[in-house]
Amino acid sequence: MRDTFHAELGELITRLARMTRLAGQMVTNAAIALHQTDLALAGIVTANCDQMTASLADLEQRCVTLLGHQAPDAEGLRVVVAALRAVGHVERMAHLARHIAAIPQLKHPNPMISSPVRPVLARMSLLASQLAGNAATAIEHRDPLSGDRLAEADQEVDTLRRHLFSILFAKDWSHGVEPAVDAALIGRYYERFADHAVAVARQLCFTAIDAIPEPDAAGLTSGGQVLRPTPGQTRPG
Amino acid sequence: MAADGRSFRPNPRVDVTAIARAAWRQLTRGHTHYARASPKTCDAEVDNLVADLAMIVRLAGQLMADASVSLHQADLKSAESVISDADDIEARCEDIDQRCLHLLTLRASVAMELHMVVAAMQVVQDLRRMCSLAQHIAEIARLKHPIEPIPADVAPVSRQMGVLASRLAEDAAAAIESQDSLSAVRLAQVDNEVDGLRRRIFQILFDQNWSHGVETAVDTALIGRYYERFADHAVAIARKIHRC
Numbered sequence: 001m002r003d004t005f006h007a008e009l010g011e012l013i014t015r016l017a018r019m020t021r022l023a024g025q026m027v028t029n030a031a032i033a034l035h036q037t038d039l040a041l042a043g044i045v046t047a048n049c050d051q052m053t054a055s056l057a058d059l060e061q062r063c064v065t066l067l068g069h070q071a072p073d074a075e076g077l078r079v080v081v082a083a084l085r086a087v088g089h090v091e092r093m094a095h096l097a098r099h100i101a102a103i104p105q106l107k108h109p110n111p112m113i114s115s116p117v118r119p120v121l122a123r124m125s126l127l128a129s130q131l132a133g134n135a136a137t138a139i140e141h142r143d144p145l146s147g148d149r150l151a152e153a154d155q156e157v158d159t160l161r162r163h164l165f166s167i168l169f170a171k172d173w174s175h176g177v178e179p180a181v182d183a184a185l186i187g188r189y190y191e192r193f194a195d196h197a198v199a200v201a202r203q204l205c206f207t208a209i210d211a212i213p214e215p216d217a218a219g220l221t222s223g224g225q226v227l228r229p230t231p232g233q234t235r236p237g
Numbered sequence: 238m239a240a241d242g243r244s245f246r247p248n249p250r251v252d253v254t255a256i257a258r259a260a261w262r263q264l265t266r267g268h269t270h271y272a273r274a275s276p277k278t279c280d281a282e283v284d285n286l287v288a289d290l291a292m293i294v295r296l297a298g299q300l301m302a303d304a305s306v307s308l309h310q311a312d313l314k315s316a317e318s319v320i321s322d323a324d325d326i327e328a329r330c331e332d333i334d335q336r337c338l339h340l341l342t343l344r345a346s347v348a349m350e351l352h353m354v355v356a357a358m359q360v361v362q363d364l365r366r367m368c369s370l371a372q373h374i375a376e377i378a379r380l381k382h383p384i385e386p387i388p389a390d391v392a393p394v395s396r397q398m399g400v401l402a403s404r405l406a407e408d409a410a411a412a413i414e415s416q417d418s419l420s421a422v423r424l425a426q427v428d429n430e431v432d433g434l435r436r437r438i439f440q441i442l443f444d445q446n447w448s449h450g451v452e453t454a455v456d457t458a459l460i461g462r463y464y465e466r467f468a469d470h471a472v473a474i475a476r477k478i479h480r481c
Contacts, residue, residue, distance in 0.1 A: 063355075067355070068351050084358060085359075169451060169455075177447055177454045178443045180451045181439075185462065
């Protein structure tokens with residue numbers, strides 16, 4: 001009984017990690033759509049977002065079913081609860097990516113053309129997408145220290161956002177109000193995306209997730225023990 | 238009466254009261270949704286949880302109303318009280334989270350209650366975001382203190398957004414208390430109004446006559462975004478309750 005519960009939980013977490021990674025890819029695509037006015041790609045991001053919402057709803061339903069039917073033990077319970085919370089964060093990530101992709105669809109001309117903040121926003125999108133990828137890896141490897149590491153990367157996003165504002169508010173900004181407002185909002189979307197990515201990793205890695213075996217490792221390990229990176233390896237510096 | 242031969246004489250062998258009682262039982266059996274008019278579940282602990290949750294949602298609405306006041310009247314004192322009150326609500330959220338976890342640990346709940354507890358945990362997540370959004374608005378008010386951050390030509394629109402946002406939280410709280418399954422639709426309508434006001438703000442900002450500079454425009458746009466997100470969260474809360 002308990003083994004099936006943990007196996008199911010392991011699968012659940014793997015799916016969640018996969019979706020976090022997908023959200024990262026979505027934000028990359030959204031950034032490309034934005035910077036190159038690629039409307040077809042923007043459409044793909046929107047479609048991805050819809051798919052994601054559907055499969056997240058399914059995932060959430062499975063969490064509730066697990067809670068209802070299996071009467072989990074304390075640590076299993078904590079993981080299900082963390083997964084439920086992570087679902088909300090991943091959903092927001094998908095929606096933020098869709099917001100970014102929608103900008104070239106709504107605005108003519110594209111606010112990114114000839115904007116001096118292009119490089120800053122490009123860098124922010126890269127970091128946001130990397131954060132999502134790293135969060136997914138951290139969840140897959142059951143890495144309990146990832147939260148701090150990701151938070152460091154998240155600080156860089158925050159710094160970039162402040163830098164963005166300093167460019168927008170400088171005396172020599174000559175591109176008018178609308179591009180500045182757009183850039184500020186896009187910066188805000190990336191920043192929120194990054195925050196959510198960190199939150200997903202925090203939720204799942206700070207709980208007793210390491211007690212849940214990875215699905216493919218389930219047959220190889222005994223007693224719920226899973227090989228995971230030692231703290232020295234995971235934390236640079 | 239007795240003359241037309243149709244007078245009613247009770248048959249002593251038939252117990253009319255018993256038949257009526259049985260008929261009533263037949264009628265009301267399996268219609269548990271009649272009982273939904275009063276939202277009491279059998280578990281008092283879950284009831285308390287739901288009541289406290291509604292109260293916190295209401296507090297969040299109040300917090301946003303205060304944040305709006307601090308923003309539109311450049312009131313430093315109320316800005317600071319919003320920032321500290323938000324921490325207080327945060328602590329209450331943490332308390333709800335712990336109680337949900339406790340409820341889930343203690344028993345394999347009845348399906349309806351399980352859904353309620355899960356919804357409560359999700360509502361807490363929304364509440365946390367709502368608090369930080371109100372906090373963001375109060376922070377802008379504090380940062381710009383002697384000056385009113387919102388110029389006079391946008392102020393009516395943003396003030397209205399603030400009113401609607403806090404009213405939405407109020408409505409969401411009422412929806413939790415009465416477990417009203419229709420309120421989600423009603424809330425979504427008000428939310429549309431908020432979105433409309435946000436577009437109105439953009440119109441004003443992007444107008445040729447805008448004379449307040451880039452920084453004010455960016456601040457105003459972000460404040461509009463905060464109000465809009467707050468409203469979205471309130472609707473999300475009502476929707477989650479609706480699903481139970």
